[in-house]
Amino acid sequence: MTINDRSVVIAFSKEITAVEPPGSIGIDVNERNVTTSETSGVTKVFDTSEVAEIKERYRVIRAKIGRRGRTIGSARSSTPSMGGERETGPFKDFTD
Numbered sequence: 001m002t003i004n005d006r007s008v009v010i011a012f013s014k015e016i017t018a019v020e021p022p023g024s025i026g027i028d029v030n031e032r033n034v035t036t037s038e039t040s041g042v043t044k045v046f047d048t049s050e051v052a053e054i055k056e057r058y059r060v061i062r063a064k065i066g067r068r069g070r071t072i073g074s075a076r077s078s079t080p081s082m083g084g085e086r087e088t089g090p091f092k093d094f095t096d
Contacts, residue, residue: 002009023039032049 001011025039026037028035031052032047034046034048035043036046037043
């Protein structure tokens, strides 16, 4: 057993018997589909083209937000500072 400030880890083991698999499968991952093939001859194709389309829409939206953020940020940089600084490190514990 291992205990630290964030977790408790309990390791255990179990004896098992080895099992011989009845066959193998192959997996081919492409941008628009995933194909699996078993040694028994069964082949399945999973269409993932919608995932690529969502990814592209997300990229376009993020680019638009980034362009808008740069224009807002440049306007803010010309305004007088309030004297505050952004904290870059972890939170400080002031209880000590």
